[in-house]
Amino acid sequence: MLELREVTKTYGRTTAVDRLSITIHPGRVTGFLGPNGAGKTTTMRLLLGLERPDTGAALVNGRPYHALARPLQEVGALLDAGAVHPGRTARAHLGWLAAAAGLERSRIAEVLELTGLTGVAGxxxxxxxxxMRQRLGLASALLADPPILILDEPVNGLDPEGVRWTRDLLRGLAARGRTVLISSHLISEMALTADHLVVIGRGRLLADGPPDALGEGSLEDAYLRLTDQAVEYRAGDR
Known part of the structure; x- marks a missing residue:
């Protein structure tokens, strides 16, 4: 389970996360939505221990990320598909991660096959x-077979087949009891993928519930109504 308890994070005069309290439960795909600058990536970084909250607590299974004994075995994450040394092969990158986590090297071949990268592993x-970088990021997140996944825009750059494959994979993992948190700007994809939605704006919680509880009309209509006062800019603004 993932949990934020009254978390606030500021950068100078900017409040990125504002007294945010949410709980991400296992057994479902939770979509994490909000306009640009809403605080989604900061929230994920807080959960992964890459940032420390000014107040409140960001917890993974009841503990801060830095207190986890074997973090890669508990949480798999994809925040930036480009954060891989360009000179490494896909297999070498996964090998480095496997060594750091104390995993059997046989797992590398498994996730390469799972993500469709076997043919380009070298x-x-x-x-x-x-x-392809997105697929490698997913392979990295899945390498230790963790019960929790935190993914920022995981289908960005994928073709329709890849988007559908990712959707089916994540829904299957959630159905087997995993905790899956996905940030995305693709409202239509979240309507097909997510069992539950968390919507934030300007770092504050706007909605927390199943997609059909967000309001009347399409999910896109409901989302736009919720976030109307939380966008950084609008067409026609000067």
Whole structure:
């Protein structure tokens, strides 16, 4: 389970996360939505111990990330598909992660096959397309077979087949009891993927519930109504 308890995070005069309290439960895909600058990535970084809250607590299974004994075995994350050394091959990148986590190297072949990267495992990542980097990021997140996944825009750059494959994979993992948190700007994809939605704006909680509880009309209509006063800019603004 993932939990934020009255978390606030500021950068100078900017409040990125404002007294945010949410709980992400296992057994479902939770979509994490909000306009640009809403605080989604900061929230994920707080959960992963990459940022420390000014107040409140960001917890993974009841503990801060830095207190986890074997963090890679508890949480798999994809925040930036480009954060891989371009000179490494896909197999070498996964090998480095496996060694750091004390995993059997046989797991590398398994996740390469799962993510469709077996045929390019020996290629340097610098030559990968964005979609291939996304698949490698997913392979990295799944490497230790963790019960919790935190994914920021995981289908960005994927073709329709890749988007559908990712959707089916994540829904299958949630159905087997995993905790899956996905940040995305693709409202239509969240309507197909998420069992539950958390919507924030300007770092504050706007909605927390199943998609059909957000309001009348389409999910896009409900989302736009919720976030109307939380966007950084609008067409026609000067």
């Amino acid at each position: 290629r340097r990542v610098g030559g990968f397309s964005l979609g």
